[in-house]
Amino acid sequence: MTTHQESLLPGTRRALLHRIAVAQAEGRTPSLVAAVVRDGRAVWHGARTSVDGHGPDETVQYRIGSITKTFTAVLVLRLRDQGLLDIGDPLEKHLPGTGVGEVTIAELLAHTAGLAAESPAPWWERTPGSLRPELSDVLGEQPLLHPAGRRHHYSNPGYTLLGALVEEVRGAPWEEVLREEILEPLGLHRTSTQPQAPHAGGWAVHPWADAMLPEPLEDLGRMAPAGQLWSTTGDLARFAAFLTRGDDRVLGAESVAEMRRPAAPAESADVVDGVTYGLGLQIQHRGGRLLVGHSGSLPGFLASLTISVADDVAAVVLTNCTSGPLPGAVAADLVRIVAEAEPRIPEPWRPLREIDPAVLELVGQWYWGTHAFGLRATADGLLCLAPLTGGGRRARFRANGDGTWTGLEGYYAGELLRPVRRPDGAVSHLDLGSFVFTRQPYDPEAAVPGGVDAQGWRGIG
Incomplete structure (x- = not known):
């Protein structure tokens, strides 16, 4: 249950009055x-x-x-x-x-x-x-x-x-x-x-x-x-x-x-x-x-x-x-x-009414190179891409109705997010304005521009 506050608290009202009183006098x-x-x-x-x-x-x-x-x-x-x-x-x-x-x-x-x-x-x-x-x-x-x-x-x-x-x-x-x-x-x-x-x-x-x-x-x-x-x-x-x-x-x-x-x-x-x-x-x-x-x-x-x-x-x-x-x-x-x-009280979280299996297949952890990102489906029907740690590019995406998504803000505003599928229909990787996002860092099975070293991940002896 939520209530709407029609007026401000007495302490807030006094602080507002004090501010304009100082402005008028000074x-x-x-x-x-x-x-x-x-x-x-x-x-x-x-x-x-x-x-x-x-x-x-x-x-x-x-x-x-x-x-x-x-x-x-x-x-x-x-x-x-x-x-x-x-x-x-x-x-x-x-x-x-x-x-x-x-x-x-x-x-x-x-x-x-x-x-x-x-x-x-x-x-x-x-x-x-x-x-x-x-x-x-x-x-x-x-x-x-x-x-x-x-x-x-x-x-x-x-x-x-x-x-x-x-x-x-x-x-x-x-x-x-x-x-x-x-x-x-x-x-x-x-x-x-x-x-x-x-x-x-x-x-x-x-x-x-x-x-x-x-x-x-x-x-x-x-x-x-x-x-x-x-x-x-x-x-x-x-x-x-x-x-x-x-x-x-x-x-x-x-x-x-x-x-x-x-x-x-x-x-x-x-x-x-x-x-x-x-x-x-x-x-x-x-x-x-x-x-x-x-x-x-x-x-x-x-x-x-x-x-x-x-x-x-x-x-x-x-x-x-x-x-x-x-x-x-x-x-x-x-x-x-x-x-x-009196900080804004957020709207209550509510689950999606229904979820498209094709959308559910896209969500979760993805990597751009070695940078870890999370892709989440939100209750407003959008996809939200954000770094899992630290700063970095983040954006929401709106569905285009053909399996692709368009960025709404920031670096990816207007850019196309396109799931790329294997012959069996499973998602191989995401193409975001030519950037490749894979389920594993530099997944050797995905089309990663520049290729992947044949020796794979290794230490230095």
Whole structure:
């Protein structure tokens, strides 16, 4: 018998509150709100100080900046999954006339297209979007700074192009497509392109005095797909659950998992922290934990959405100041606090309903040369290959229905596992992308590339 924990333990809740209280006080921000998601639902909400004289709750809007990019990426992958484009297509195929049409959609999603980080002056985040009515105004005279596909270079104009791509293929404004295809199906009713009361105002805090200056709340116009959205901890908690599990009404689990996989190399300055980028999601190793999500900032606001899929815990942190607290670090700490204080309870082991004798014949110990591996059939219908001792290549394999299996991850992702049988039908060895796995180290009866010495195993006298 198992029980579902609807809420967190008192000690965990206090540790979470302490963390955001320290962030708000030391970061000198007017307000800070946060939420924690576990098992697909929000289990904690916390807030410090006030918005318009009241403590902010999970319904108060804050501007979320570049978290908007993740929403835009979902829209693009929906087009791919519906067969309307391939992310390997050059942009020109679907959005002609941009001047950078040779870059691919995938490169734009992963910030590897070589585009400039920002649009030409004036500073687009603090000036009206009406100053940049056309894509040419966003891209400028020198939009490409690096060879396409060679390096990760974060680009706000790149996501403006993706928003324009969505509009071109759908034949409707980006905002309208976003509402119909993501916000409404997921129930994100407090996420919008314009602020809706109650919402926080954006502030700049003086670096050497406890004084504040209101920041302008500009409409970003063409740049909207890169950073326009306003949202709440309640809505972003639901969005985090979607990014963990997928939702077939919007984007299936397999495509969401694809977003979470690295699609860009880490910049040299990021290697220590292990930061890279997927398809619309930032990826980072922090404290031995793999975290995915996105940060956001615009004048007056900072935001972070952070997920540990392995722990099934996510955190959202929103604040209304231009600089001060570090929402990404705070969110990562909230995830860590919950994951360590209340570790995920694994699903109970259950046996297979039935086992194919041909599959059972494959399981057990195998050798690649002298390296010992175990091949196990699991209750989800997969085969799992892993070293018996130490580190090494491991992967799960999915049956193809013809006696072969395809690798799902790591070195063997996409590679074919093929049982090779003797004339009597018994399995001789496994062929895995040309690697030969045998029941004995360098089995002389199997086809081992390079052959086996005729004198066999021996000592040295």
